[in-house]
Amino acid sequence: MSQLISDAMKQQAALVSTLRKANIYTYSLEVSSSCANRIMVSGKERINFISNNYLGFSTHPKVLEQVKKAADKYGLGIGGSPLACGTTDLHYRLQERIAQVYEREACVLLPSGYQALLGSIQATIGKGDVALLDSLVHRSIVDGVTLSGSDKRMWLHNDTEDLETLLPRARSKYKRMLVIVDSVYSMDGDWADLPELYRLKEEHGAMLLIDEAHSLGVLGKRGYGLPDHFDMPHAPDVIAGTFSKFAGAVGGFVAGPSDFIDYLRHSASAYIFSASLPPLTVAGVYKSFELLDEEPEWKDRLWSNINYFLKGLEEIGFDTGPSRTAVVPLLIRDVEKTMTFNRMVFDEGVFASPIVHPAVPPAESRIRLGVMATHTREDLDKSMDIFKKVGKKLSIIP
Ligand SMILES: Cc1ncc(COP(=O)(O)O)c(C=O)c1O
Structure with a gap:
């Protein structure tokens, strides 16, 4: 060896x-x-x-039609990071569409769901703060917390009573608290109790970030994920997700208030130091969002x-x-x-x-x-x- x-x-x-x-x-x-x-x-x-x-x-024909059109116009990739030449008109349209879907002021695209989690967490918390994680969250979340420099506490899977015991102790010790959950758990296929998480975060002055990876396209009347399922569009503070599941493609997003998204765009290394999603992928994902409504x-x-x-x-x-x-x-x-x-x-x-x-x-x-x-x-x-x-x-x- x-x-x-x-x-x-x-x-x-x-x-x-x-x-x-x-x-x-x-x-x-x-x-x-x-x-x-x-x-x-x-x-x-x-x-x-x-x-x-x-x-x-x-493999949906209408998705592939848009992918081919974008390939003809933009080529294989856009050849730069989003702060350079990597934000095309197609990127802007998709960001706007996702912001609408999740009823947020703004959205930003990242090259993968993994990077969306890194970027969203790094932009939200840092040293002196704490992340309170469901014990079964995806690895991208654990890595995002490590990158952020904040402390980390785990609570028992989907056990909001356990979270409730952690929150008052964390509040007295840390500046800010960020509760993070997967909307749908990637290995067990169960989902998070959004109404209870919302109640707890309001009561204890915490923030809530949800990872919509396995929920978008699956849960909710319109397929708009966990907030749609519970009809609580404004319950999470930050929403991260990926196109690798509902669209079977690649790429990630973060949606939230416009000042936060702007801060992420100028601070998150996963966003700044990586090439932008190819326009042909963005075009296919945009059509996939349209299909949620059209079909x-x-x-x-x-x-x-x-x-x-x-x-x-x-x-x-x-x-x-x-x-x-x-x-x-x-x-x-x-x-x-x-x-x-x-x-x-x-x-x-x-x-x-x-x-x-x-x-x-x-x-x-x-x-x-x-x-x-x-x-x-x-x-x-x-x-x-x-x-x-x-x-x-x-x-x-x-
Ligand atoms: C819950 C969850 N979050 C994030 C990711 C990362 O997404 P991507 O594969 O698009 O980078 C995954 C993928 O396995 C996932 O299951």
Whole structure:
């Protein structure tokens, strides 16, 4: 091994090598098609349960039409950061659209959801402040807090009573408090209790930042996410999100008051020191936002699939945890069995994602499934048959 690999890294490398030798390593397999309900992986067609392309918009003809038009006009990329030449008319229109969707004064685009979380947190808090995180928030949030220099406190997942005990203590010690949650949790598929979070933040003088990654396009009457679901558009102070899920694309955003967004644009390193999103991506994402209004049937189809699939899996005997959305875990609770299950279902025809340590504790090992609006009933039924067959073989279900 090269000298670049430390002793701690060697352990990790040895584990990967063991999984490869046992033929149960299924990460980064070669994909050679678009991200549709069926996907070509290692030269074979598989039912796609690995993506976050929940609405299937990444291949929608109207989205692709706009992408092609923008490619013709602007080329591959815009060749600069947003403060230089990277803010085109298309970027401005998309920012305005998102500000409208979330009923905010302003919005700014970033190159990824990860960077949107880094930037939004760095612009909100710093040394002498504290971030109060749900224990299951996404890694981008944890990294954003580290970058900000503020202190960090974790509260038990979705347990607002636990948060309530932390808030008065934090208030006496810190200048400012920022509560941060995922709207929908990326591994469990449950959602945050926005009304209660709003009550607590008002009562204790805190601020609230929500990460709309898995909620936009999925929750709410119009698909406008968690604030839409609870009809509380003004409950969060800051909203961050990504285009990698609802649009199946790439890119992130932060929405909030105009003075805050302006401050972010001149202070957040994730925004300033990175090239701007390509206009062709911005054009496709803009159309995806329009589709939320123009073709609500995609969200309806997604929900019909979620309800059918969750019910079916539970009837078969799988533990799907607290999931209520397009993120569906099959809890297996054992690392090796999880990796083996994933390899076996892949061989039978389903492409899914094994989630093991360090992403979750070993006893929380699981397969993570992403339901799509474009899954047919045949896709869902066939997958459930495969899960049942393999689940029985590995004694995961009775
Ligand atoms: C909850 C959550 N937030 C943020 C991100 C980061 O988004 P992106 O992949 O677009 O950078 C993800 C992606 O995995 C996520 O699941």
